Amino acid sequence: MAGGPPHILDGFALQGRVALITGSTRGLGLCMARALAQCGARVLINGRREDVVQATVTQLREEGLAADPLVFDVADDAARDAAFCAIDADVGRLDILVNNVGARHRARLRDIDLGAIRALIDTDLIAGIALSKLAAERMRKHGWGRLIAVTSIVGELARDGDAVYPAAKQGLTGLMRALATEYATFGITSNAIAPGTFATEANAQMVADPAIGPQIAARNPLRRWGEPHEIAAAAVFLASPAASYVNGHVLVVDGGLSVQF
Numbered sequence: 001m002a003g004g005p006p007h008i009l010d011g012f013a014l015q016g017r018v019a020l021i022t023g024s025t026r027g028l029g030l031c032m033a034r035a036l037a038q039c040g041a042r043v044l045i046n047g048r049r050e051d052v053v054q055a056t057v058t059q060l061r062e063e064g065l066a067a068d069p070l071v072f073d074v075a076d077d078a079a080r081d082a083a084f085c086a087i088d089a090d091v092g093r094l095d096i097l098v099n100n101v102g103a104r105h106r107a108r109l110r111d112i113d114l115g116a117i118r119a120l121i122d123t124d125l126i127a128g129i130a131l132s133k134l135a136a137e138r139m140r141k142h143g144w145g146r147l148i149a150v151t152s153i154v155g156e157l158a159r160d161g162d163a164v165y166p167a168a169k170q171g172l173t174g175l176m177r178a179l180a181t182e183y184a185t186f187g188i189t190s191n192a193i194a195p196g197t198f199a200t201e202a203n204a205q206m207v208a209d210p211a212i213g214p215q216i217a218a219r220n221p222l223r224r225w226g227e228p229h230e231i232a233a234a235a236v237f238l239a240s241p242a243a244s245y246v247n248g249h250v251l252v253v254d255g256g257l258s259v260q261f
């Protein structure tokens with residue numbers, strides 16, 4: 001109908017948007033990057049290894065998607081700053097940040113030393129804070145932006161033997177809520193995606209372990225692990241113009257694991 005209301009699917013188009021997805025050479029990051037690119041965004045693929053990042057970019061381009069490499073270690077202050085200088089020089093804008101990198105170090109507090117604690121907090125929390133700051137400054141210039149942090153249901157939920165990662169992830173959740181209040185008037189929304197248990201490469205050993213894999217699947221209301229691609233729609237939604245009034249939200253994608261009593 002000419003002149004009628006806009007079609008709902010138009011709100012999911014990301015043409016003209018540039019998205020940086022940290023840690024996007026495999027796992028959830030790659031699935032989110034591919035999905036954002038399929039919706040029209042130009043995606044900046046990140047990881048620490050140049051050859052792996054380049055191979056991912058090549059793969060996405062072969063799928064007809066717009067992808068460019070951005071190699072840097074999110075935990076390295078100077079490398080982060082340099083990466084954003086490169087975005088300014090080579091791309092000229094950043095509309096969407098998916099802060100996806102998250103290192104894991106399962107240990108009790110009494111079994112982890114301060115150096116390892118700091119390293120984990122550097123990668124899982126400080127990097128997310130610093131990247132959000134760098135990204136938001138660019139987004140402000142265009143009056144539009146999407147800050148998305150990949151957190152975890154771990155943090156809301158806890159387990160003996162895993163002390164610091166939950167603290168970092170809860171820190172990120174708090175950050176996104178705070179940024180939701182700070183940047184909303186600049187057209188920037190801030191939200192989190194909290195995954196449950198996904199069968200990514202990082203979890204391959206657990207999935208394959210007959211003592212662990214089936215047990216984790218059985219605890220889930222859906223009786224299975226999440227497939228990595230099942231995270232993608234959450235990222236597309238939160239990154240999209242359609243989610244313009246969703247701000248400060250934590251979108252749990254866990255098959256119902258965290259609501260089961």
Ligand SMILES: NC(=O)c1ccc[n+]([C@@H]2O[C@H](COP(=O)([O-])OP(=O)(O)OC[C@H]3O[C@@H](n4cnc5c(N)ncnc54)[C@H](OP(=O)(O)O)[C@@H]3O)[C@@H](O)[C@H]2O)c1
Nearest residue numbers: 023024025027028047048073074101102152197198200202
């Ligand atoms: N998988 C799950 O079930 C699950 C559940 C809850 C939350 N999460 C969260 O979801 C996110 C993604 O998980 P995933 O399982 O997909 O992770 P993953 O398979 O371990 O993916 C890691 C990605 O991050 C890159 N990377 C790692 N450290 C980096 C660094 N310091 N700087 C830049 N890139 C780095 C890796 O490339 P290089 O190693 O080559 O640098 C790779 O591209 C994490 O934040 C994780 O905590 C996952």
